[in-house]
Amino acid sequence: MKEVLNNHLISVVLPAKNESLAIESTVASIRAEFPNAEIIVVDDGSNDGTASLAINAGAKVITHPYSKGNGAAIKTGARAATGETIVFMDADGQHNPVDIHRLLKQMEQGHDMVVGARQKGSQANMGRGLANKFYNKLASWMTGHQVQDLTSGFRVVDAMKFREFLYLLPNGFSYPTTSTMAFFRAGYSVTYIPIHAAKRIGKSHIRLWKDGARFLLIIFKIGTLFSPLKIFAPIALIIFMLASGWYGWTWFHSERFTNMSALLYTGSVVIFLMGLISEQITALMYQGRK
Structure with a gap:
């Protein structure tokens, strides 16, 4: 028993x-x-x-x-x-x-x-x-x-x-x-x-160094397991703000839109879209459980 x-x-x-x-x-x-x-x-x-x-x-x-x-x-x-x-x-x-x-x-x-x-x-x-x-x-x-x-x-x-x-x-x-x-x-x-x-x-x-690196990955695992957009969205927003700040500075000084601004804007959009896709994948993972 x-x-x-x-x-x-x-x-x-x-x-x-x-x-x-x-x-x-x-x-x-x-x-x-x-x-x-x-x-x-x-x-x-x-x-x-x-x-x-x-x-x-x-x-x-x-x-x-x-x-x-x-x-x-x-x-x-x-x-x-x-x-x-x-x-x-x-x-x-x-x-x-x-x-x-x-x-x-x-x-x-x-x-x-x-x-x-x-x-x-x-x-x-x-x-x-x-x-x-x-x-x-x-x-x-x-x-x-x-x-x-x-x-x-x-x-x-x-x-x-x-x-x-x-x-x-x-x-x-x-x-x-x-x-x-x-x-x-x-x-x-x-x-x-x-x-x-x-x-x-x-x-x-x-082991301090070997497993310490693994534990750092826990941070990303938390995000991807629960709500990826909560990780990706703030990063995308920060990059978008950097792009806007750089664009404002270059326009004020030389009245032009630089390649760096374009790269930062593009990066922020890509990261945000990655977050959306990850969110959908995460939802499907839990939807498929028995």
Whole structure:
């Protein structure tokens, strides 16, 4: 039997790569809170015995033959989960299984996704904390709703609705960003519960420069997933204003329309039209979901 929430089965999915130091205690802690829940550990090509330790702790383990990425592990777990409600957690000991009860309680209120929002002091370092604040502000502007933690990997979702967007999720990092924006775009209910994330056990898999560049792409992904025109239109307007300013200056001084003005005007129109096309493509992506 599996843990039941209002007659809905619960599955807990933990993506794991070389988490031998924390996986046993994490699974045991979840099992202590939810004795009958389905616990799935997706071993993403570990070489430190993570899979065997998870099995010994009582988890169902699915092993990738090689590392495919955190997002790919999430997708594997979501496909394998039999529960109607899925809990996603990190396997490194950052998330407290006791908080699952609070997230599930919000699901009972009719929400489709409940996210554990990390409070001050939970970030790994100041740089990541500032970056997350920027992402949250940008996402809040894009959606028109307050986004408290765009990149949190601790969340509870309606399994069927989450699977609608598996094709959108990246295989690497930033699956939380993509899934959150997809739920907002589809008109599903998303809410946040404040949590404290402890310091991870073991070494982080995030690399400052390599993954820092990837996280910068999150900004553009937010725009293209939700409302591309909100990104393209302001850029087009700025270029249009530059073109008008340059045209006014050259006309005042030499009474002529320069090639630079023409280039800037053309660029602003092209960028605006790209935004319109992207908006239509985005709408078709969500229209085609099952």
